[in-house]
């Protein structure tokens with residue numbers, strides 16, 4: 505299979521041409537609950553989940569970003585059902601991470617604003633790569649006992665230190681025009697990933713030259729970020745219009761002239 509390409513076809517067809525145990529990381533956001541029309545294309549969830557299991561390497565990961573529609577006053581529960589299905593067919597639900605939007609669309613009615621989507625991390629066996637993102641935290645306090653004073657009282661040292669610790673599993677991003685990406689052309693697609701999200705997940709679960717696959721490539725965010733982070737990549741996108749957007753985006757912003765095979 506040729507790498508560095510977006511295949512303009514149903515991802516089930518692309519995956520049927522892949523060998524087993526081929527991909528290190530899938531990062532994707534499927535077209536869930538018909539929330540958006542995406543030029544009328546839909547997907548066969550169960551078949552796709554099974555195909556993903558075959559093409560992912562042992563120790564590989566699937567980062568599956570989803571949310572529920574609200575229909576007749578109730579959230580559909582699709583996200584949970586999908587997560588449990590992944591588990592049923594052999595994946596582990598390694599982590600239920602959250603993609604938190606700092607600035608979501610406001611909600612009306614008797615609901616709080618919808619700030620997050622699930623970002624499930626499914627693993628095939630134990631993850632083989634984990635490069636945790638860390639942050640610097642400040643510690644201030646009376647931590648160290650220094651001396652026992654003459655009168656037997658305890659004498660504590662005032663300390664102020666910084667230390668590195670890995671971040672939590674809620675990832676916060678601002679989104680929207682000019683923020684999710686600087687690439688204007690990407691906004692011709694209705695539901696793009698913030699680039700920062702893809703950077704964080706690719707850095708966490710892969711090393712350079714690993715192979716990243718996005719079965720629902722949309723405007724090409726995963727392709728662009730993989731290329732910039734020196735990962736190999738491959739993608740599927742069923743809509744020709746979106747493939748053209750991705751092609752143009754990659755050409756303009758990373759100088760990669762894509763040759764789309766199908």
Ligand SMILES: C[S@@+](CC[C@H](N)C(=O)[O-])C[C@H]1O[C@@H](n2cnc3c(N)ncnc32)[C@H](O)[C@@H]1O
Nearest residue numbers: 514515542546547696697720722723725741742
């Ligand atoms: C949520 S969008 C992905 C957006 C992408 N993450 C980005 O940053 O631009 C889902 C995409 O899946 C595509 N799609 C729907 N069914 C598909 C299928 N069976 N195979 C491949 N792509 C499909 C839609 O056309 C849509 O562009």
